[in-house]
Amino acid sequence: MALTLINGNKPRHPVAFAFDVDGVLIKGKTALPGAKETIELVQELGIPFIFLTNGGVQTEAEHVKNLAAHLGLASLHQDQLVQSHKCRHLLQCSSDTQEYSPVPPRNGDASLPNHGLQQDEQPGSYFSNSDFEWATDQCQPRFAQGAFREALKGIWRHATGGKAELKYSVVGKPTETTYAYAKKVIFEMALRLRADDCADIPPSCPSMEIGTVYMVGDNPENE
Numbered sequence: 001m002a003l004t005l006i007n008g009n010k011p012r013h014p015v016a017f018a019f020d021v022d023g024v025l026i027k028g029k030t031a032l033p034g035a036k037e038t039i040e041l042v043q044e045l046g047i048p049f050i051f052l053t054n055g056g057v058q059t060e061a062e063h064v065k066n067l068a069a070h071l072g073l074a075s076l077h078q079d080q081l082v083q084s085h086k087c088r089h090l091l092q093c094s095s096d097t098q099e100y101s102p103v104p105p106r107n108g109d110a111s112l113p114n115h116g117l118q119q120d121e122q123p124g125s126y127f128s129n130s131d132f133e134w135a136t137d138q139c140q141p142r143f144a145q146g147a148f149r150e151a152l153k154g155i156w157r158h159a160t161g162g163k164a165e166l167k168y169s170v171v172g173k174p175t176e177t178t179y180a181y182a183k184k185v186i187f188e189m190a191l192r193l194r195a196d197d198c199a200d201i202p203p204s205c206p207s208m209e210i211g212t213v214y215m216v217g218d219n220p221e222n223e
């Protein structure tokens with residue numbers, strides 16, 4: 001995977017890129033061939049790009065610091081990293097502190113939808129990504145959050161006697177919620193690049209419309 005510079009001119013941002021991380025740029029802590037050169041080239045060309053990953057066990061600052069180290073790059077900006085849980089605020093979930101009954105009184109009430117389970121304004125269930133597996137530097141892919149979700153569904157089915165479905169929401173790739181958020185971050189980066197480019201010549205600064213955003217991933221089911 002390597003971009004080729006077709007001509008020596010700096011493009012006016014006709015395109016932008018969203019790069020998946022695991023399996024595209026790195027596997028475990030090992031950079032994949034061409035990954036460093038690709039990021040250096042899009043940086044040199046001033047093309048807006050972000051990292052769009054379903055990984056989320058590190059803070060953004062830790063994640064970009066480690067990614068830069070694995071790729072052998074001097075630095076990356078944490079604003080360019082979109083982790084799967086980052087757009088959770090777009091969901092209709094409340095962060096208010098609230099008390100919930102450990103055993104809601106309407107649980108098992110057959111006259112109610114879903115036999116009364118996950119009713120009574122009890123908190124919803126949210127998954128920050130749907131990946132069943134993810135690529136590491138091991139020879140076999142590792143189970144991801146989607147595998148945990150399927151296991152939980154089995155436990156739920158057993159615990160409820162099959163009378164109620166587990167209700168949940170998912171964000172992360174490839175959900176529309178996450179791509180809408182990623183698009184917003186890319187446009188913010190394009191605006192920042194335009195501000196840099198136009199520092200000396202603001203009146204004649206060219207428009208920086210983005211024609212196409214390309215997602216570069218390793219799993220068509222999740223990108």
Ligand SMILES: [Mg+2]
Nearest residue numbers: 020022023218
């Ligand atoms: Mg991947």
